[in-house]
Amino acid sequence: MLHVLDHPLITHKLTQMRKKETKTKDFRQNLDEIGGLMAYEITRDLPTKEVRIETPVCGCVTKELEKDIVLVPILRAGLGMVNGICNLIPTVKVAHIGMYRDEETLQPHPYFEKYPKDMDRSIVMVVDPMLATGGSAAAAIDMVKKQGACDIRLICLVGAPEGVKVIEELHPDVDIYLAALDDHLNEKGYIVPGLGDAGDRIFGTK
Ligand SMILES: O=P(O)(O)OC[C@H]1O[C@H](OP(=O)(O)OP(=O)(O)O)[C@H](O)[C@@H]1O
Numbered sequence: 001m002l003h004v005l006d007h008p009l010i011t012h013k014l015t016q017m018r019k020k021e022t023k024t025k026d027f028r029q030n031l032d033e034i035g036g037l038m039a040y041e042i043t044r045d046l047p048t049k050e051v052r053i054e055t056p057v058c059g060c061v062t063k064e065l066e067k068d069i070v071l072v073p074i075l076r077a078g079l080g081m082v083n084g085i086c087n088l089i090p091t092v093k094v095a096h097i098g099m100y101r102d103e104e105t106l107q108p109h110p111y112f113e114k115y116p117k118d119m120d121r122s123i124v125m126v127v128d129p130m131l132a133t134g135g136s137a138a139a140a141i142d143m144v145k146k147q148g149a150c151d152i153r154l155i156c157l158v159g160a161p162e163g164v165k166v167i168e169e170l171h172p173d174v175d176i177y178l179a180a181l182d183d184h185l186n187e188k189g190y191i192v193p194g195l196g197d198a199g200d201r202i203f204g205t206k
């Protein structure tokens, strides 16, 4: 299912990121802050379990998170969302998938993967700011499924309808969370209006 997180703070910060005059430092800071705001929304339905604890006053039964959470940024651009989400869920484990999209064919090319144990028992959150053709996210979801993951969420900043359709068709079991659903892809596979190349803007490589 597709969830577009319609929140004024997220939208305001995303607008700063979209502006072509926004420089690396502010681009990164806004992405980091949006990561935290999105984390709050995407964790609303996390399962909890009852635990008995002692407060300084008395014993009581309360709740804590039931399952481990594994964040899976798709390198490079996905790294820009890790810090903001980790700040909110400090016990999160972080896997890494290295993947780049061929500029001509738009096909994804994985070059690295590293996971924690127990992917099959964890809630797995694949993160990448951009969901364009959907090729990279679909390949990353294939990779985490091969590790046994079965409770998977995809968290992106900006999505194109084309990419959303691909994920819905190939991975109907995966919930998709976006800060914005944009209009379309251009002839080079960039999201319109989008924000340009997220990785280059985060790391200052262009
Ligand atoms: O939906 P798709 O059509 O697959 O495109 C989206 C992918 O493209 C970008 O990565 P890129 O290849 O630019 O790598 P980078 O993060 O290292 O810049 C982006 O961060 C996604 O991973």
Ligand SMILES: O=c1cc[nH]c(=O)[nH]1
Pocket (backbone or CB within 6 Å): 077, 130, 132, 189, 190, 191, 192, 194, 195, 196, 197, 198, 199
């Ligand atoms: O618009 C786009 C599409 C793919 N990757 C990006 O970084 N931006």
Ligand SMILES: [Mg+2]
Pocket (backbone or CB within 6 Å): 077, 197, 198, 199, 200
């Ligand atoms: Mg890039």
